[in-house]
Amino acid sequence: MSRVRRTRGQALTSNVRQLILNLVVTVSAVLFFLFVASDPNPQGTWLREGGVLEDAQALLFFLAAVGFFMAARRSDHLKQGQLWRYLPITAWILLMLVFFGEEISWGQRIFGLETPTTGVLSTNTQNEINLHNLPFLRRLKVHFVNYLLITVGLTLPLLTLLHPLKRAVRFFAIPISSLIFVPIFVGTFFMHDYRVYSFEEFGYSPREYSETMMALAFALFAWHGADNRDSLFLIPPRPGRSPAANLPD
Numbered sequence: 001m002s003r004v005r006r007t008r009g010q011a012l013t014s015n016v017r018q019l020i021l022n023l024v025v026t027v028s029a030v031l032f033f034l035f036v037a038s039d040p041n042p043q044g045t046w047l048r049e050g051g052v053l054e055d056a057q058a059l060l061f062f063l064a065a066v067g068f069f070m071a072a073r074r075s076d077h078l079k080q081g082q083l084w085r086y087l088p089i090t091a092w093i094l095l096m097l098v099f100f101g102e103e104i105s106w107g108q109r110i111f112g113l114e115t116p117t118t119g120v121l122s123t124n125t126q127n128e129i130n131l132h133n134l135p136f137l138r139r140l141k142v143h144f145v146n147y148l149l150i151t152v153g154l155t156l157p158l159l160t161l162l163h164p165l166k167r168a169v170r171f172f173a174i175p176i177s178s179l180i181f182v183p184i185f186v187g188t189f190f191m192h193d194y195r196v197y198s199f200e201e202f203g204y205s206p207r208e209y210s211e212t213m214m215a216l217a218f219a220l221f222a223w224h225g226a227d228n229r230d231s232l233f234l235i236p237p238r239p240g241r242s243p244a245a246n247l248p249d
Helices: 001-035 043-045 054-072 076-080 083-103 105-111 135-159 162-174 179-193 209-225
Strands: none
Touching: 001 179, 054 083, 054 209, 076 083, 076 135, 083 105, 083 209, 135 209, 179 209
């Protein structure tokens, strides 16, 4: 019993340290965002379409997809259940790949593809082969991202503190972000919702910064689950064993 308490105490201390670290990083990122967003003049290199931050977004979304794949591959919980339990985490992998594909305009710049001059894609506001820059989808995309950030990063982690919901998460194998990432998800929501389309007349926007933070949040979510086996499904580690040996309690 004492060893169990000691193991849980160590896990709690580690989580508190990670939470504080994420809080510090998020506050710093928000403050830097406000500084950058206050003056559009120096933003060209960082915030323009096709700039440094957009490339970083694509890389982070791809890494998030790989992270969720690794979490699924290493999961004892999924292997012990039926195949349908792979559906929720597979949906996460596909969503991250869609975000990745959208950020690279589905390979348009890589392969030198021309944007169609007729049809729906010809109305793209940035003359690219992607969906999120179509005029009738842009506002919908903003709302979708905002709801996704708050639901995944705050609402679900808090709701699953209730035991019945925790059992449902384990049964349906629904990936849940750790509470230690609440600061970065909430901070990203604040940044994404703040002056989303500011400075677009200059060809860049603080939106690129907030979307990079979103990609980072999802990459951390995924790789934390890959590194701590079955933690995505709220399954604690067996006392006396490493997180990589997590089994259902």
